[in-house]
Amino acid sequence: MENMTRDEYRSRLSGKKVGIAGCGGLGSNCALALARAGVGQLLLVDFDRVTEANLDRQFFFLDQVGLPKAPCLADNLARIDPGIVVEAREIRVGPALVADLFGGCDVVVEAFDAAAEKAMLMETMLLRLPDTWLVAASGLAGYGRSGTLKLRQMGKLVIVGDCESEVGPDNPPMAPRVAIAANMEANAVVAILLDGNPGEEA
Amino acid sequence: MKISVNAEAESFPEESLTIREILERKRWSFPLIIARVNGELVERGDYERRTVREGDALELYHLVSGG
Numbered sequence: 001m002e003n004m005t006r007d008e009y010r011s012r013l014s015g016k017k018v019g020i021a022g023c024g025g026l027g028s029n030c031a032l033a034l035a036r037a038g039v040g041q042l043l044l045v046d047f048d049r050v051t052e053a054n055l056d057r058q059f060f061f062l063d064q065v066g067l068p069k070a071p072c073l074a075d076n077l078a079r080i081d082p083g084i085v086v087e088a089r090e091i092r093v094g095p096a097l098v099a100d101l102f103g104g105c106d107v108v109v110e111a112f113d114a115a116a117e118k119a120m121l122m123e124t125m126l127l128r129l130p131d132t133w134l135v136a137a138s139g140l141a142g143y144g145r146s147g148t149l150k151l152r153q154m155g156k157l158v159i160v161g162d163c164e165s166e167v168g169p170d171n172p173p174m175a176p177r178v179a180i181a182a183n184m185e186a187n188a189v190v191a192i193l194l195d196g197n198p199g200e201e202a
Numbered sequence: 203m204k205i206s207v208n209a210e211a212e213s214f215p216e217e218s219l220t221i222r223e224i225l226e227r228k229r230w231s232f233p234l235i236i237a238r239v240n241g242e243l244v245e246r247g248d249y250e251r252r253t254v255r256e257g258d259a260l261e262l263y264h265l266v267s268g269g
Contacts (some may be wrong), residue, residue, distance in 0.1 A: 026269040111229035113269040115234045122236050124267070126243040141268045152208070154261045155241045178269075 027111030
């Protein structure tokens with residue numbers, strides 16, 4: 001980690017663009033941290049709408065229930081910093097769209113819910129955009145066990161989480177542990193943008 | 203052969219094994235796995251064909267739902 005003043009790091013982050021694939025528990029909280037940290041451009045992609053149940057862990061408000069997530073998240077981020085350039089896309093990400101959508105990003109954050117969607121984005125990114133950093137998450141359900149949430153890196157692929165706690169009817173995602181994983185993703189993104197690596201000691 | 207699996211050294215008596223054989227040895231039966239050999243993605247349909255040899259770096263990531 002380099003030593004930098006607040007103005008220096010914010011100035012460097014202001015010129016960066018981060019793509020966020022999925023605006024649920026991971027994506028909304030990751031975008032919140034990146035917006036506060038001063039990342040200049042965010043691309044938010046999600047096909048879904050806010051539900052009341054989402055409010056147990058996602059960065060939305062009661063008066064946004066029923067509205068599409070990506071533009072709602074853009075509105076919420078603008079209340080923190082209207083200077084961020086935010087592009088909100090209400091679409092389902094398929095393999096054919098990945099390169100066009102995320103080609104201009106310095107880092108892409110995988111923040112989907114379903115494992116099959118995570119695999120699709122990771123495989124497509126590794127094949128089509130192998131030179132773009134990808135920060136993904138796998139395994140964050142439940143509570144406690146903060147220390148089992150790890151960061152693994154090989155090349156430009158970073159995976160945070162415990163790689164085993166799957167969400168299910170008796171193991172729901174809960175705000176604290178989801179937000180830890182989301183902020184581990186955001187923390188890795190900031191380190192990549194400032195230092196060129198996710199900032200973990202080897 | 204001596205290889206690395208997720209950056210940990212491992213050795214197998216065989217000179218080469220397919221990704222599928224290594225997953226079976228390690229009792230990994232998870233439905234969604236990302237596999238890379240020396241940094242290159244191995245697509246899921248190729249696990250029976252792609253072999254790993256001495257010195258290769260294998261990465262296996264288990265993907266589970268939640269986000």
